[in-house]
Amino acid sequence: MNESLPPSIDPSAKAATPAAPARLWAFVPCAGVGARALAAGQRADLPKQYQPVAGQPLVLHTLAALAQVARLSGTLVGVSAGDRFFESLEPAAATWSVAACGGATRADTVLGGLAELAARGAADTDWVLVHDAARCLLTPELVDRLIDACLGDPVGGLLALPLPDTLKSAHAEGAVARVAATLPRAGKWLAQTPQMFRLGPLRAALQAVGAAATDESSAIEAQGRQPRLVAGSAQNFKVTYPEDFALAAAVLESRGRARNG
Ligand SMILES: Nc1ccn([C@@H]2O[C@H](COP(=O)(O)OP(=O)(O)OP(=O)(O)O)[C@@H](O)[C@H]2O)c(=O)n1
Numbered sequence: 001m002n003e004s005l006p007p008s009i010d011p012s013a014k015a016a017t018p019a020a021p022a023r024l025w026a027f028v029p030c031a032g033v034g035a036r037a038l039a040a041g042q043r044a045d046l047p048k049q050y051q052p053v054a055g056q057p058l059v060l061h062t063l064a065a066l067a068q069v070a071r072l073s074g075t076l077v078g079v080s081a082g083d084r085f086f087e088s089l090e091p092a093a094a095t096w097s098v099a100a101c102g103g104a105t106r107a108d109t110v111l112g113g114l115a116e117l118a119a120r121g122a123a124d125t126d127w128v129l130v131h132d133a134a135r136c137l138l139t140p141e142l143v144d145r146l147i148d149a150c151l152g153d154p155v156g157g158l159l160a161l162p163l164p165d166t167l168k169s170a171h172a173e174g175a176v177a178r179v180a181a182t183l184p185r186a187g188k189w190l191a192q193t194p195q196m197f198r199l200g201p202l203r204a205a206l207q208a209v210g211a212a213a214t215d216e217s218s219a220i221e222a223q224g225r226q227p228r229l230v231a232g233s234a235q236n237f238k239v240t241y242p243e244d245f246a247l248a249a250a251v252l253e254s255r256g257r258a259r260n261g
Pocket residue numbers: 028029030031032033034035036037049078102103104105106107109132133134135238239240
């Protein structure tokens with residue numbers, strides 16, 4: 001657990017030697033605006049990761065799940081410059097550190113986060129688990145499953161789900177979308193997060209591919225590597241559209257009821 005580290009990543013980590021065993025860090029990109037998620041009723045000035053869900057800001061559910069993963073040495077959250085959200089919280093309760101490393105794209109934010117982790121003592125050989133702030137239904141069990149599968153892997157990997165539905169490609173006919181073709185879905189997976197790679201190779205891959213990468217895996221793939229696919233969960237969805245808030249709240253509340261008997 002991160003309990004020896006709050007409110008910032010352990011400064012003694014800087015003393016790590018090349019022979020030290022690789023550690024695991026979580027990085028949470030939290031610098032988006034959530035343009036697709038905002039609808040009437042939501043505060044347009046409040047990015048989706050801070051909207052209330054099941055009694056608390058969405059991102060705090062995400063961070064609570066990561067705080068329960070014993071093998072993580074620390075969690076860093078990447079926010080936009082000028083974002084004061086975390087300053088309003090009780091510092092003693094924090095199981096994370098915050099860095100104003102938000103960029104114009106998710107890939108930029110992650111690159112900034114990797115630089116911050118390195119500046120705070122993470123080694124290039126350490127593992128980094130990048131997890132979307134907006135995936136607030138993550139469970140520690142899913143993270144442990146990813147770590148178990150990837151720790152001995154030469155490349156790393158990601159949580160993902162085999163495609164459950166029939167897959168169509170489309171073309172536009174004015175404002176109407178029409179089916180262009182039904183595509184084979186065998187062997188196709190939906191990428192989730194966390195995505196777990198070693199810090200140095202991930203930085204090099206993201207630098208090479210630039211802002212176009214929508215996830216870490218695609219940057220690593222562009223280097224000719226084949227990340228491992230680890231079974232995720234349909235519940236580990238990304239809050240993306242307005243209706244996702246109610247669904248996330250329902251799942252979190254039902255988990256709460258199950259916990260409290
Ligand atoms: N420049 C960005 C863009 C996104 N993110 C983060 O990346 C995660 C996944 O991105 P997505 O769900 O697409 O979020 P947004 O970019 O905020 O959504 P939208 O595209 O609807 O604006 C989110 O936790 C978001 O905060 C980020 O840190 N920096």
